[in-house]
Structure formats: structure tokens, C-alpha cells
Amino acid sequence: MIKNILNLGDAALYCDFGKEINKEINSLVIKYFQTIKDKKIDGINNLTPSYNKLIVSYDLKKTNFKNIKNVIENITINQKENLSSKKIEIPVCCDNSFSLDIERLEKKLNLNREKIFDNFFAKEYFCYMTGFIAGMPFLGDLDDKMRAKRLETPRVKVPKGSVGLTEQFANIYTFESPGGWNIIGNSPLGIFDSTKDEEPNLINPGDTVIFKKINMDQYKNYND
Secondary structure (H helix, E strand, C coil): CCCEEEECCCCEEEEECCCCCCHHHHHHHHHHHHHHHHHCCCCEEEEEECCCEEEEEECCCCCCHHHHHHHHHCCCCCCCCCCCCCEEEEEEECCCCCCCCHHHHHHHHCCCHHHHHHHHHCCEEEEEEECCCCCCEEEECCCHHHCCCCCCCCEEEECCCEEEEECCEEEECCCCEEECCEEEEECCCCCECCCCCCCCECCCCCCEEEEEEECHHHHHCCCC
16 A cells, blocks of 8 residues: 655655555556546646656645645555556567667677567566656566666657667657667557547556567558
8 A cells, every 4th residue: 555645846745655666566556546536636636657656736726735645545445456457459560670779689688689579579568657758658567588778878869659678668659759768669559649638648557568560561551
């Protein structure tokens, strides 16, 4: 459960669930996130879940730290209940033009590219959080043998749709952005749509992701 609830600036607090990063703790974070969101508590204007914390922002004209803290402390969560989530298939093309860091990963992981791709596409991934850039999902957990550190020198521009790996996570760049993840492919699927006010993210915390390998022809014709 929540270890502590602490002030974060003048108009926010954060719920601390501990130092560990794993699916069990993150699932609890997401359950609180979903429950508080569904309750539509007066004064709360934003919720931001992370690996093991939940940030709650609020309007000081309507409420305060003490009131929000009291509401959260009195929320009952069923830890055994399954998360409200979706399973989403994401197509990924691993053509050489998209696999920008595959040679680096072969050296760092001591695996050939075929084995790296086999390992990557064989797993189901759990969305811990979205962030850094809008809608970018942080997907875990990579097997120990697939974990590599970030690039020593981050790229100034990572192409939109790039699929990257670092440490225990995979992600998908929803916009062209600076970044230091190890890029192994690119997805033609729109992961974030700012025109959708209610649900701009295709992937949300708690969802499960399966990656499907496609070739370049399938990639080019994906939206036709």
C-alpha cells in the first residue's frame, strides 16, 4: 500500500509506494490512479502515475493538501482485483534503416541480431507509465540478458515511431525527440493522437503490449 503521502510544491502531493520497481507495486499505483480518476474528486486537476509514485495536483482555490490526503487515505483498494486494461498489438519493422543501434546491442549483449529480435518479440510487456514526451509508454520487463545502458551520447533527434530499449524497459517515441535509448525498429502505428481529448494515448498504464514484426513493404503500406 501507500508508504507515505508528502507535499510536492504548493499545489501537489505525491503518494510514495516504496523504492522498488516491479509490476506488483506499479499495479497498485495504477489502481489508485484509476480509482481517484473515476471518483472525479473536486479540486484535483491532474494525476501522474510513475513506476512507484503517484503525483496528485490540485486547485488551491477549491481544496488543500490536508483534504486531498484525507480522501486518499480513506480509499480502499482491492489488491487482488485485476487492473482495468487492454492488450495491444504494436507492429514494428526492424529493417536496417530503422534498427539504428542493433550493432551496438550485439556487442553489448553478446547476442546476434536474430537472437535479439527473437527475444524481443517473444515477450508480453506491461506499461508502467507514460511520460518524458506525450504518450510515450515505458514497457517492462526485459529479460536480464536483454538489458543495456543508454547511449553514451544521446541523439539530438530520434525519429517518431522508434522502438527503443534501455535497462529493463522498452519504449516507443511518440514524437521526434532527443533521446538515448537503443533503437531497434520503428512502428507505423500512431501511439499518441492529440486530437482525441478524452483518450489521446493508445497505450496507458496497466495495459499489456505485444510487438509484431513486419517487413518494409508492410510498414510502407500500413496506413493504406
